[in-house]
Amino acid sequence: MQLLTKPYNLNNVTAMLLIGLAYCCVYLSGCQSLSSNDSQAIAAKPEKNIAPAIECVKAQKKNISPVVHCTGQVKPVFGKEYTVGVRLSGRILKVNVAPGEHVKAGQILGYVDSQQVSEIQAEASKAASRLAIARAHEEREFRVYQEELLRPKALIRAKTALQLAIINEQSAKRNFHRMETLKKEGIAAEKDYLQSKSGLERARLDLEQSQLEEKRESELFANKGLIKKDWQLAQTETQESLNELQTINEKLGFLGAESRPIRGSTKDSIKDSINSASLSKRLRPLVPIIAPARGTIVQQFVSPGEIVGPDSPIFSICDLRQVAISCEIPESDLSLVAKGLPVAASVTSYGSRTFDGKVDYVGERLDPKTRTVSVRAVIDNTSGHLKLNMFATIDIQGTPKQVIACPREAIHETGGTTVVYLRTGQNLYAKRVVQTGISSGDLVEITSGLQGGEDVVTTGGVLVKTKLSMEQRGDG
Numbered sequence: 001m002q003l004l005t006k007p008y009n010l011n012n013v014t015a016m017l018l019i020g021l022a023y024c025c026v027y028l029s030g031c032q033s034l035s036s037n038d039s040q041a042i043a044a045k046p047e048k049n050i051a052p053a054i055e056c057v058k059a060q061k062k063n064i065s066p067v068v069h070c071t072g073q074v075k076p077v078f079g080k081e082y083t084v085g086v087r088l089s090g091r092i093l094k095v096n097v098a099p100g101e102h103v104k105a106g107q108i109l110g111y112v113d114s115q116q117v118s119e120i121q122a123e124a125s126k127a128a129s130r131l132a133i134a135r136a137h138e139e140r141e142f143r144v145y146q147e148e149l150l151r152p153k154a155l156i157r158a159k160t161a162l163q164l165a166i167i168n169e170q171s172a173k174r175n176f177h178r179m180e181t182l183k184k185e186g187i188a189a190e191k192d193y194l195q196s197k198s199g200l201e202r203a204r205l206d207l208e209q210s211q212l213e214e215k216r217e218s219e220l221f222a223n224k225g226l227i228k229k230d231w232q233l234a235q236t237e238t239q240e241s242l243n244e245l246q247t248i249n250e251k252l253g254f255l256g257a258e259s260r261p262i263r264g265s266t267k268d269s270i271k272d273s274i275n276s277a278s279l280s281k282r283l284r285p286l287v288p289i290i291a292p293a294r295g296t297i298v299q300q301f302v303s304p305g306e307i308v309g310p311d312s313p314i315f316s317i318c319d320l321r322q323v324a325i326s327c328e329i330p331e332s333d334l335s336l337v338a339k340g341l342p343v344a345a346s347v348t349s350y351g352s353r354t355f356d357g358k359v360d361y362v363g364e365r366l367d368p369k370t371r372t373v374s375v376r377a378v379i380d381n382t383s384g385h386l387k388l389n390m391f392a393t394i395d396i397q398g399t400p401k402q403v404i405a406c407p408r409e410a411i412h413e414t415g416g417t418t419v420v421y422l423r424t425g426q427n428l429y430a431k432r433v434v435q436t437g438i439s440s441g442d443l444v445e446i447t448s449g450l451q452g453g454e455d456v457v458t459t460g461g462v463l464v465k466t467k468l469s470m471e472q473r474g475d476g
Helices: 010-029 115-148 151-184 190-222 224-255 270-280 331-336 461-475
Strands: 055-058 060-064 067-076 081-084 090-095 108-113 286-290 295-300 315-318 322-330 342-346 355-366 372-380 391-397 401-407 412-414 417-425 428-433 435-440 443-448 455-459
Touching (some): 060 435, 067 435, 115 224, 322 331, 322 355, 322 391, 401 455, 417 461, 428 461, 455 461
Antiparallel strands (some): 055 455, 060 401, 067 322, 081 315, 090 108, 322 372, 342 391, 355 372, 412 417, 417 428, 417 455
16 A cells, blocks of 8 residues: 655745744744733833824813703693583584694684583573563563652642642532522523533542542552562562573583573663564574684594584694603613703604704602603794604703713723723823713713823724733733
8 A cells, every 4th residue: 555645845844834933933022021900001012003093182171961862752742732522412513624724722613513502592592581571570660660759749739639629629519509599599590500510510520530649649659668669679580580591691601502692781672672582582502612722633533423422522632833752761860851951852754853842841750660750841843843653862951061071982891891092102002991971972971080181092992902902912
């Protein structure tokens, strides 16, 4: 059996071993002794070939505002969302608006036809009729009372008329007796006798009439208090009827229906009261659906012909000139948030565009499960771009304070520790463990481990880290 088909070239193998040994010697001769203590800075050898790729800035005290980032949903501002309905049962007769339309406060959105309103308006018609009758009675009693005010003069005239009637009756009586005596003596004619007798009878009738008139005027004058009382009772009856009609009208107004007209007063003509009663007989059982405030129709829950009740929502109106974004922030960020702080909100639909606002509410209670606090921001939405239930990101800008800060790209995480790389000399670098605090934009607060004026590596930190690691392994 042939073991080797081709002989080895010993000269080539020897040359390769010599070259490898020479390379190892050169590499080992360039290593330096490094300290194994991690708490000390590790210095890198000057290397001219890495200097152009490394950039540094000085750590300085700067005024930065802490920014709290959180996400939430666009909601109506508290108190600016209105559910519109009616206070009674009925059928939707007409709808005047549609979702998306802007409405004003007091605008009629539609009508509801209600039988309950018809019944109440019928009661109002009866009350208006009773009021008209009461006013007519009051007018009559008032006139009687006005006449009563003239009773002293009428009584004087009646007494005077009675005295004249007595005198005339006595004169006619004497004339009759005289003519009767002359007739018996045959001196007076029959005609004169009959005339004197007729005059006596007329005088007696006038006397009786005057006596009755004087008696009536005397009684009326004596009972003038009763006449005033009758007028006062008529006034009370009128007021009761008026109060009844006003109560029914207030009930109709509370329900949102058309109320009955009330015309005239105690001094007005009876004609106005009768007109009021006739107008009340025309029933209009329509209840308008009124917009309680300015806003946008965001939902319509019913259609014409549907039956609604006091608990049935008909429209939902929101004033979207401002919107609220509610979110949850962690307990650790609670000290950075306060009511009134400025807020910048953004949504994915509009890219980098932001919407300004302010923190309106910071919760008083911490969620025991998530350890978060509710925060609500009010955002200006006059443009109308923000829609309800959109997901949004908000940045809460805290109160500015002066701290030692460095750029975010200068901070690195190594083995669970936050570090920065410093330039300690010409092409000399070191690693420094630091503690970070608040951040704002590209700046991060350094609470410990760094002093103002030190040069921090911002570009090429990975290169410095790699070089320091290689030297540390080479020393080991």
